[in-house]
Amino acid sequence: MSNLMIRSALHSRKLWSPVIAAALLLSPCAGYAQSATNADRWLHVRVVSTDSKGETVCVNVPLELAEKILPAINKKELHGGKITIDKLDTEGVDLRALLEAVRSAKDGEFVTVKGSDGEDVRVAKQGGFLLVHVTDGAGHIPHRHHAENDSADKKQDDRAAKQTVATSVSHVEVKIPLAVVDAMLSGGKDELDLVAGLRVLSAQGDTELVSVKDGEDTVRVWIDSKNTNDSEGGAR
């Protein structure tokens, strides 16, 4: 019985061997195709609102698509994938000079603002990234005043107050790779090369570029190799 089974197995192996050989031959190609797909970089935007309607907006854009489409747009300041900045209304700020200054500066914290009511603004350059951190909101925890407070009541008050603060405080984190800034400045004197910036951005690793938490709303912008907008995407 067992001989019969072995023979049958050998026979079926003979039958399957060309298929297995073909599969083995093709497997590097399959691996290559997979990695080629994985090499595509995607820019993701996710906006989640936790209000009663629970609005969610997810946008997934392949960077290569943006690279190809941008040069096709010729409208106002945008031409051939470049923005002409002399026409931009920057309220007297020389945007290019500002970016140049940041690019050539050493690592460190450029701006630190700590307001009395919980405001915290920090702009820094670190590890090849321009980092912007903003916390804004009520810095003090409002207490209800009672003539006589028992401890349980007070704890409940504190919890409610902390929840109010948690929803009213907004956090903004921006992380811009300076290589992208470099690439954007590589164009002419009065222009920012968006396509070059995108090209460099697509060479970056998985990165979270923008994170905003404002009360009930959360906004995230990140790049990775996935074509899906799952909430865990992008390195933090």
Place this chain on the structure above:
Amino acid sequence: MILLAKVGLGVLGTIVATGAYTFREGLLRVDVDEYRQGGSHVHLWLPAAAIPMAMNFVPRREFEKASRDAREYMPIARAAAHELGKLPDSVLVEVKDGDEHVVVATKDGAIKIDVSDPEEQVHVLCPLETIEDVTQEIAETRTGSVLH
């Protein structure tokens, strides 16, 4: 009897070949259902390959008007269709807002737009190759190289 079989085979072969040619670019599909009194229900299924052919019957005047109106968007639409065609099946935009749900995605070389809300449902499926062909044809009309 054999002659009849041969004729039948020929007819069948012609139908299959014509069908394969007609549907080689897929289907353009538009479904609109309005769930209100007197609401319209439109279900349009067309072989995508027929659209560039049908464009030859559009009056030249209309073509030129379309070309003038959409001149600046044609290269963008064409580039977008071309690049989107290279993508794997992906969701590009998804919006959920209460009972409303909008999805723009690519699926099997086509762009798919689904809008669902309690009052209406709209589903559009258009092969990207068709969009590319149509935008190219409209863009070329402007230069006068088509329909002359």
